[in-house]
Amino acid sequence: MDFALPPEIDAIRMRVRDFVDTKLIPLEADRANYDEHENIHPDVLKRMRAEAKAAGLWALQMPKARGGGGLSVVGMAACYEEMNRSIFGPVVFNSAAPDDGNMIVLEKVATEAQKARWLQPIIDGDVQSSFAMTEPDGCGSDPSLTYTRAEKMQGGWRVTGRKHYITGAGESKHFLLIARTSDDDRRGLTCFLFHADQPGWRIIRRIPIMGPEEHGGHCEIEFDGLEIPDENVLMGIGDGLKLTQIRLGTARLTHCMRWLGMGRRALEIAMERIAVRESFGQKLIDRESVQGLVGQAAMELEIGRLLTMKAAWVLDQGGFARKEVSMAKIVVADALHKSVDTALQLLGARGYSKDTPVEWMYRYARQARLVDGASEVHRMVLANFLRREGRDFFAWGAHG
Template sequence: MHTPSPTERSRAIADRVERFVREIVIPYEGDKRCASHGPSEDLVEELRGKARVAGVMTPHILPDGTHLSQLETAAVLKRSGLSPLGPVAVNTMAPDEGNMYLLGKIGTPTQNKRFLEPLVAGGARSAFMMTEPASEGGAGSDPSMLQTKAVRDGDEWVINGRKTFITGAKGASVGIVMARTGEGERAQATMFLVDLPHPAVRIERVLDTIDSSMPGGHAQVLIDNLRVHQNQVLGAVDEGFRYAQVRLSPARLSHCMRWLGGATRSHEIATRYATTRKAFGKLLIDHEGVGFMLADNLIDLQQSALMVDWCAGVLDTGSLATAESSMTKVAVADALFRVADRCMQVMGGSGVTGDSIVEQIFREVRAFRIYDGPTEVHKWSLAKKIKRDALELQSAGKA
């Protein structure tokens, strides 16, 4: 497996981002404005103001509007993730980072001026509305179960449905709504751009979840007779599922990048603890039970970094990297959870308190094993590919 290296340009940007996160952002981690549903709007605004002054706002998109390659983006997003507040501060967080990527790929110039430019400037947040309540038989890991419907009415579309786990819906200015626009054996869907807040898009509740790093939390949203003009269709009608694949592979890889930074930080904290705390007459790290856990962390972190860079390199060839991103998401999410868990174990009682960011990173990484597709769904998808490839070889007489 050949793993390419990031460029000097991306290393320089990443170094600036890391310096900003360590010196400016980390001291905010104990701020009372960091609550169970994410940092408050005024804290987001304050951090982003400092990011602009430091020249690290939206660092993966250059001043001329061009996007760093995925491999370059990986170098930058890893550093932004050294604090749960880092991606919020420098505008590399989910779902905005993925939504900016999608808009940059398929948005029209008019749409991008209206919806993308405020996101890139860090003056607006967005929400991606695809997931639906399981209790209503809606789409989750299987997008083909989409229940939300959009019906054409002249130059407008009328959208009705309910969405859930919509990250950042509360406080968002830009919405991307996925709705069914076709019936029959092959489900069809379309993406629509929506100005938020909107009276026809109502937040019913913000869910209490294990994670707490994303502004606005994760909401359940009712879409009730929402009317949008034809010019708010993102891309082509009935191509929503295809566009979702354009967005989802890079977006799930971006999660890997950011939380690799968080797990790296946890390891730093646990290492500091193990090399200063004594028990039974010697430093904790000198007890094999502790030292070996930290050694295992190094292995998992290095393997995760290599997989992220490998998958980024595949995406940079123009491939959708569907299988590669599934493999990377499974391997990295599980590895980083092991790292976060070991860090808590090394730190003992202090590791499970809010006195250290390790506890929050553990919660965030645990949620990541479900978000952007549970581990088991990705393995199921990979197993289908293995079967399909094997049967093709057999039919060709090559196996």
């Protein structure tokens, strides 16, 4: 059992680390580099994306034939962690949600014509994309509670309904939409592709949130007769639930990959400070109580890394990794909050202020236990696996 990264992956990881250290982290200290929603300013993003492309670090999760880096899921885990040591990192490398998850699922299931029309512009960074599933009165963790409906018409479908908390919708041009096409429990949902310029839908509001926002925010949107041609059905009629499961498996894990990098960075900031900060005649790092705090946070991050890498390995072996992804999602969400909360506590007022990005991370981190399935839902998934598998729950092989 070898826990070392393959040399070729580690070399890319180190190039990502150097880019983050030299080009992105220095940007965080200047408020002029932020937009009004506390993300990287669009002008700065454009410049940094050009540099990432020039450095050969662009869309590393996509095939090389499409302009990406061709990384395995294990390679993604190693590199995404390094990217998110900067709060600006993932979007600069075109590896941020929701574009990341949308690219991955389109590459897996779209036709070649659909890939050329809907996927390639996202890979190239020409458009943003959104995944429109969650509803005000319906689905969140449970996609079966989808009430937005697509009704068959000549040559296509007409959509009516409402979605909310749709990440990036304010700026997105390409949308993946989950809508109900029948009342069948398993095959009642279908995924459709549509462009922002099409009539029949509108953004009701950009929903204010607790933390910093992705570009395009989190929007509530309404469909009032959006017409979608048959050629823009993704997979097949009734395959919406299946597609959602395909997308969310890897997408949940990429969240974990990125969160590990953010948690590491928070501890790095704290460690640098407590190594020099003196109180009552002793440096903070020399105090046993402080050592306990940082040691616990570091251990929890490492446990999360091991679970994330196990899930990545299972995916690379062709498994679905549902059990492994759920474990990683629960543990890494908690580890992120633990590390950021620990860092803020040790930094004191400096951490609570905007003099470091730790307060930004703290507000961001609370969503981790909610997005892409609440922790409680993932625990339920694990309990159901345990009930079905018994002692095989702990088997060493890959799981479907």
